[in-house]
Amino acid sequence: MPRCWFVFLFLSFILLLATAEASQCSIRGIPLVRNISELPQDDYGRGGLSHITVAGSVSHGMKEIEVWLQTFSPGSRTPIHRHSCEEVFVVLKGSGTLYLASSSHEKYPGKPQEHFIFPNSTFHIPVNDAHQVWNTNENEDLQVLVIISRPPVKVFIYEDWSVPHTAAKLKFPYYWDEQCLQAPVKDEL
Amino acid sequence: MPRCWFVFLFLSFILLLATAEASQCSIRGIPLVRNISELPQDDYGRGGLSHITVAGSVSHGMKEIEVWLQTFSPGSRTPIHRHSCEEVFVVLKGSGTLYLASSSHEKYPGKPQEHFIFPNSTFHIPVNDAHQVWNTNENEDLQVLVIISRPPVKVFIYEDWSVPHTAAKLKFPYYWDEQCLQAPVKDEL
Numbered sequence: 001m002p003r004c005w006f007v008f009l010f011l012s013f014i015l016l017l018a019t020a021e022a023s024q025c026s027i028r029g030i031p032l033v034r035n036i037s038e039l040p041q042d043d044y045g046r047g048g049l050s051h052i053t054v055a056g057s058v059s060h061g062m063k064e065i066e067v068w069l070q071t072f073s074p075g076s077r078t079p080i081h082r083h084s085c086e087e088v089f090v091v092l093k094g095s096g097t098l099y100l101a102s103s104s105h106e107k108y109p110g111k112p113q114e115h116f117i118f119p120n121s122t123f124h125i126p127v128n129d130a131h132q133v134w135n136t137n138e139n140e141d142l143q144v145l146v147i148i149s150r151p152p153v154k155v156f157i158y159e160d161w162s163v164p165h166t167a168a169k170l171k172f173p174y175y176w177d178e179q180c181l182q183a184p185v186k187d188e189l
Numbered sequence: 190m191p192r193c194w195f196v197f198l199f200l201s202f203i204l205l206l207a208t209a210e211a212s213q214c215s216i217r218g219i220p221l222v223r224n225i226s227e228l229p230q231d232d233y234g235r236g237g238l239s240h241i242t243v244a245g246s247v248s249h250g251m252k253e254i255e256v257w258l259q260t261f262s263p264g265s266r267t268p269i270h271r272h273s274c275e276e277v278f279v280v281l282k283g284s285g286t287l288y289l290a291s292s293s294h295e296k297y298p299g300k301p302q303e304h305f306i307f308p309n310s311t312f313h314i315p316v317n318d319a320h321q322v323w324n325t326n327e328n329e330d331l332q333v334l335v336i337i338s339r340p341p342v343k344v345f346i347y348e349d350w351s352v353p354h355t356a357a358k359l360k361f362p363y364y365w366d367e368q369c370l371q372a373p374v375k376d377e378l
């Protein structure tokens with residue numbers, strides 16, 4: 001009965017896929033001590049980015065802090081964005097520019113201030129200030145450790161610095177949380 | 190009038206001391222981007238430790254996350270302790286042992302599990318579990334980046350693993366917060 005075998009194989013294949021998907025989005029069975037170089041790494045559709053969630057809400061069950069290791073190739077950058085959580089950067093390698101508009105009380109971000117960031121430097125982003133981190137060094141990758149509070153992160157993205165705060169677009173779940181996190185109904189935000 | 194000059198000089202000196210003290214404990218005027226190697230570093234009376242508050246509640250006005258860079262010389266270690274905040278470690282250099290007693294529901298920590306920690310590894314401590322990080326590598330410093338939530342940290346210290354949870358001693362403010370943080374009245378804890 002070749003047809004029966006085909007159905008069996010097909011169902012087994014579906015089951016296998018479902019299991020694989022579930023385990024990727026489950027925090028069960030992850031080891032306590034993890035090798036960062038063995039953790040999933042992806043650009044999540046953003047050219048020039050390498051993102052690793054070192055300790056995360058969706059991936060490791062963190063409730064109050066989340067840690068990322070990100071590498072930006074020369075010229076690559078975050079979107080212009082804001083969030084209502086705290087965020088700390090530690091620059092491990094390379095250099096670049098932090099653009100920061102301390103304007104949460106104005107109508108739109110406006111021209112940002114430029115800050116040079118360099119190896120072994122640290123900075124934090126004031127809550128709700130629009131900002132962008134840019135690898136403006138043509139010769140070297142920029143590697144940062146990023147720490148945020150209140151994960152998973154809810155990000156408002158600006159097309160440019162003159163977009164009104166009220167028109168910034170919510171991106172939630174954020175790129176690396178999309179696979180395992182469903183968008184909640186609006187009330188939950 | 191030499192006496193008058195003496196009084197003037199004495200008062201100036203007192204004023205200078207007061208200003209220096211105030212500026213060490215003030216978050217005003219700290220630059221947005223800071224060079225970590227220029228930040229205050231101390232052992233805070235704990236031999237073999239080098240502690241730097243990279244981004245802190247007391248020193249930088251953080252409200253939800255705090256970041257430390259700590260180096261443990263061979264043989265040095267944290268006390269056995271617990272806290273009700275989340276804590277993430279990223280091992281930058283060296284290796285050692287994490288001792289962890291997952292026993293917050295028992296009367297005392299008991300014999301801890303031993304976990305090998307190594308360069309580029311990460312781990313987080315379950316809330317309220319007693320733990321200790323120990324540089325058990327005789328040949329190399331252990332350097333870690335530590336992230337905690339809900340700063341400033343309130344730590345309960347155990348003399349050994351058989352001390353009942355209820356007898357662990359609260360250390361607050363913690364070593365590096367002592368200089369600028371007064372112990373609050375008990376209700377505030």
Ligand SMILES: [Zn+2]
Nearest residue numbers: 081083087125
């Ligand atoms: Zn950000």
Ligand SMILES: [Zn+2]
Nearest residue numbers: 270272276314
């Ligand atoms: Zn701890």
